[in-house]
Structures are given as C-alpha cells and as structure tokens.
Amino acid sequence: MNLFCISVDTIPNVRLTGHVIYNEPWMHFTRTIDEYILYVIKSGELYIKEGEEEFVLKSGDTLLLEPKIQHTGYRKSTCDYYYIHFKHPKITTLNVNSLDEIAFNILNERKTSLASDFLSDSLPTSPVCYLPKCYHIKNLSPIIYLLKEAEFDYYNRYENYKILTSIRLIEILIKISREYISSEMEKSTSFLSKGFIKCRNIINFLNSEYHRKITSQDIETYFESNYDYLNRVFHKLTGYTIFNYLNIIRINKAKELIDTTPIKFSEVGYLVGIDDPYYFSKLFKKYVGMTPSQYSKSKC
Structure with missing residues (x-):
C-alpha cells in the first residue's frame, strides 16, 4: 500500500478551502493542477477519477489528490463535501507491505512522549504523519468542526487568516492519521492487534x-x-x-x-x-x- 508521509512541523500553504452542496446531480469537472486537494465527504456520493484510478466517495470518506495528475468526474451524483487546496514541501510517498514497523515506531514514540519534559523546546517525537490516499473517517464530527472553522477563518480574511487556516489543516491531518494508524493496528493479525x-x-x-x-x-x-x-x-x-x-x-x-x-x-x-x-x-x-x-x- 502507498502512504503519504507528511511532516507537520512545516506549515502547509493553504491556497483555497470551501464547502459545496450539490442538491441536483452533478459531475466533477476535468482539471490538472499543481497542488494537493483534500476532499472530505459529509453526505451523498462523489465519483471522481485520478489518472486511471476511480474512487467512489461516500459520507466520512477522505481523498487526497496529488499535484499534476489529471482528475475528473465520471458519474453524476448529489454531494455535500469540503475541500482544501494546499501546497506542502515535505510530503513523500511510502510503499509498505505491512504497517507493523510503523506501529512499533509509533508505540515507541508514544512511550518517549509520555516520559518527556512537556516544557522542553524540543519535539519528543517525529513530526511525520501517515495518511492513505483514501480513508473512511469513523469519527467525522471533530473533522467537520475543524473544516467549518477553517472555512470561517479563510473567508473572513482577518490578519494571518491563511496561516490560521493552514494550522487547522495540520490538526485535521494529525487527527486523520491517528485514527487511521490505530484502526489498522486493530485489524492487524499480529500480536499487536488485541494487545494494542x-x-x-x-x-x-x-x-x-x-x-x-x-x-x-x-x-x-x-x-x-x-x-x-x-x-x-x-x-x-x-x-x-x-x-x-x-x-x-x-x-x-x-x-x-x-x-x-x-x-x-x-x-x-x-x-x-x-x-x-x-x-x-x-x-x-x-x-x-x-x-x-x-x-x-x-x-x-
């Protein structure tokens, strides 16, 4: 499987964020852009294709589209979703056969973090988050709340609004990453599953x-x-x-x-x-x- 490795100690550059509701069947337009796009589906369905891969997104699903790869809709549907366009200099792709090694590392980091001095200037753990390209969020409400806050900050356009919106994005990415890794650990057939x-x-x-x-x-x-x-x-x-x-x-x-x-x-x-x-x-x-x-x- 491919995972995105995102360094959250670097603030992303949010270019655009918003929320759209299509009550009538609609199909996503075709485009190729030079930035990432995070989609979070609140309700309905979104049929979207990136390159040669097709995705059917439903309530609670997230999708991270990559720069310079064409994406387009391939079927009309009604949909209610949030989106964030952003650039980030520290995103890499990791191909893994198993999450066990990542799970071990995260468990060790949590142990290190617990014993660390919370007033120290240094980070007790790695700033890297792991995200799949497409994921279904179990606990959607906190993510929707952050997306609403990001949209509010962005369109009110007070001083430093883009920085504040970018910080909201970091929080969203961290929460999705935590839930994803924990969920995969629970599904693991290794000793980590029940013990974890x-x-x-x-x-x-x-x-x-x-x-x-x-x-x-x-x-x-x-x-x-x-x-x-x-x-x-x-x-x-x-x-x-x-x-x-x-x-x-x-x-x-x-x-x-x-x-x-x-x-x-x-x-x-x-x-x-x-x-x-x-x-x-x-x-x-x-x-x-x-x-x-x-x-x-x-x-x-």
Whole structure:
C-alpha cells in the first residue's frame, strides 16, 4: 500500500478551502493542477477519477489528490463535501507491505512522549504523519468542526487568516492519521492487534482517572481481565508497568500545576491522585530528580 508521509512541523500553504452542496446531480469537472486537494465527504456520493484510478466517495470518506495528475468526474451524483487546496514541501510517498514497523515506531514514540519534559523546546517525537490516499473517517464530527472553522477563518480574511487556516489543516491531518494508524493496528493479525487495543484503552483510562485513587482491583473490574495479564501486555508494548505509567502521568500533571499555579505542594499531590504529602514528595523526587520545592525554585 502507498502512504503519504507528511511532516507537520512545516506549515502547509493553504491556497483555497470551501464547502459545496450539490442538491441536483452533478459531475466533477476535468482539471490538472499543481497542488494537493483534500476532499472530505459529509453526505451523498462523489465519483471522481485520478489518472486511471476511480474512487467512489461516500459520507466520512477522505481523498487526497496529488499535484499534476489529471482528475475528473465520471458519474453524476448529489454531494455535500469540503475541500482544501494546499501546497506542502515535505510530503513523500511510502510503499509498505505491512504497517507493523510503523506501529512499533509509533508505540515507541508514544512511550518517549509520555516520559518527556512537556516544557522542553524540543519535539519528543517525529513530526511525520501517515495518511492513505483514501480513508473512511469513523469519527467525522471533530473533522467537520475543524473544516467549518477553517472555512470561517479563510473567508473572513482577518490578519494571518491563511496561516490560521493552514494550522487547522495540520490538526485535521494529525487527527486523520491517528485514527487511521490505530484502526489498522486493530485489524492487524499480529500480536499487536488485541494487545494494542488493551494498551490504548488502559492509557485512555489512566489519563482520565489519574486524579483519583486507582488499585489493581479497579483495573481488573473496569477491563474485566486479570491484572497480571494486563500488566504484562502493557509492559510489552510500552516498556512500563501500568502503575509506573500512572505515576509518570501524575508527576507530569504535578509539574504542570507547580509551573502554572500558586497551589501548595500538598494540594498538588491531592489533585493528581496522591493524598499523602510525604509519598508525593518522594515519588516526585524519584521521577524528576528533585523535590517539588527544589523543582519550583529551579524554575524561578
């Protein structure tokens, strides 16, 4: 399969964006242009051909057309869709037989990202996103929201409107890429499939519940699986035990509170799920290399 590799640390140049609704059957015109076009179908159908390849796009489908390849409609239909024309200097095409290697890399990047200093000037992970030429979005609503915002920014034409529209596009590309890669992992026949789903669900659970007391029994009950089994799978895929991962989340949240609020250290511990001030200070020093007080002073 061919994937587009897009560096999202470079802002694309959005040339045009918009939303069209054809209530009467319509067929796309023929053209060849020197920019990419992202189509996102809200409802109806769009029949479009690029080069020799034909696509039938329905609600939730996306298509990324390439520069200097002729595209044309080949059948009339009613359609409601959004489009973004853009140029980007850092898009390449990658031919892969399997997504397993990409999946491993992304899992490692997520592990690195979790342990990184969120206030660091450097990027903790690669800025590359992977997109298929054509993809069906499962969760369309957030994408439509961003497309509406991009259209609003573009046509109001306030200062820096093209930059703001381009940033919306980057967010759209990242969200589509995340959903696509996660979806492909779930369909994989390798060990990544079920293990990855469990791991991802545990991470989501920890990120939403870190502020309260969590026990191994809580995790067993919530996921209806043996804790030791879940912990082995989690460690195999992330390099961390479940509670080590939870502690990193809590300490990163604590650092954020210390950096941005005047809250007492004991209250910081309580807000991130650690009631005992002594244990919070000890845990903080273990992961940060200094006590909360020392950390606070180092930021002054």
